[in-house]
Amino acid sequence: MTPAPSSFNTMLRIDGMGVTYPGNVLALRPTTIEFSKGEFTVLLGLSGAGKSTLLRSLNHLVRPTSGKVISSEFGVLDNRRTVRQHRSRTAMVFQHHQLIERHTALQNVLTGRLAYHSTCRSLLPLPRADLELAYHCLERVGLADKAIARVDQLSGGQQQRVGIARALAQQPSMILADEPVASLDPATSARVLGLLRDICREDGITAVISLHQLEYARRFADRIVGLANARIVFDDTPAHLRQEHLNEIYQQEANPASGPARTPALAPVAITPQPKQMEIAR
Template structure:
């Protein structure tokens, strides 16, 4: 199914496009049917759908953690992402936030944030350590997520919500042009979930970069998204603003009236 978003697009070219991208895993599972979709600056997009719908596959295709079986991923600044050098350059500009926080527990929050700078330096440069400018950047990023006072606190002593915000600060310190978040609130309580999503939305709007988040929770998608992409059976069945999420659309996504979405 094709979707026409011409009435909502800006004059600027999309920052990233998938062109007829298909993903078939080695066991023969078709995780993503041929998909064409683009993403624009300053837009928070939620990938919504049940387990196995293709959300994580689509998200991870955007930075080539999952390689397309066919089709192409196109970057506005780099071009077709099909070579090691172009993929590496794209990943430097694309921050990834995971459900599991992927922090080093014995290290402080600021040190974990600084680790995102390693990809900006050569091996020999990393032996010198981080510059004063980078340390200031890490503190600024922690301040933006409300954790300045936790800069020297070991991450394994922080709450789950605080750890996820450290993960967001680490993503910010990468100075990305796009942020991808794979089920970032799946293990958090409602209050922590809302705070994390509020932080992501603020970053999206203040920095004018696309933030693309996969979620299970329909209420959060409606509350925080500018755009929702609904997936079912490895294909996009809806692409539009939250206000257009009708019962008919939810039936397409979930195979019911949507009561299974939490």
């Protein structure tokens, strides 16, 4: 019998999972953590701390070298069938969008439906129900009027919203986003993250987001998981994040050549761009 996550509210659990890359590079120490249904979790830490490895191992884009990933819907991800089932219900939002630029926004969103069809069926036009769902997803991110626009004619913020719409078209129970606003300006970043958080709350979607920006983590997260040196060093709500936790999250091993890492100061969140800055070109 396949073991299930320990809590009734748990969407996904990793149990003693570690990742070591070729060359004996330790990317993630053996880790146990649960992600709850409908929770918006931000992974915070320096580059190389283990954020992306942890995030991508949740749907086996990075294969764990020890431990296991356990889905509340499909059990232990230990074979092709359960991994495929889990991926069909776990959407990804990428830093660089991963869109087909010569295709329209609507065509890109429709790719979120391909997992629900056989390879042969996906070569044909998708059913009208899929088309209507894709258009509705564009409506939810405020881009219905850009449905037939080529993606390469859209701004960076609009392209990322197309990526979110594509994720929604997958009708996921979980969304994973790897540095989704790293290439966007501050005003656009805040709008994209706010949109993603609000949609996840409305639909009860579990979200795990990796970020570098402390202010966004504090503003949008229900829960912050801080990583340093390939292990979790903080796991709590933003209200419980203290300066000593930041010192640990942003620490670096002693390196006389480069000196210590600069640790962000814990200050009140104040992201208040002018109204014109908040407008995104349509």
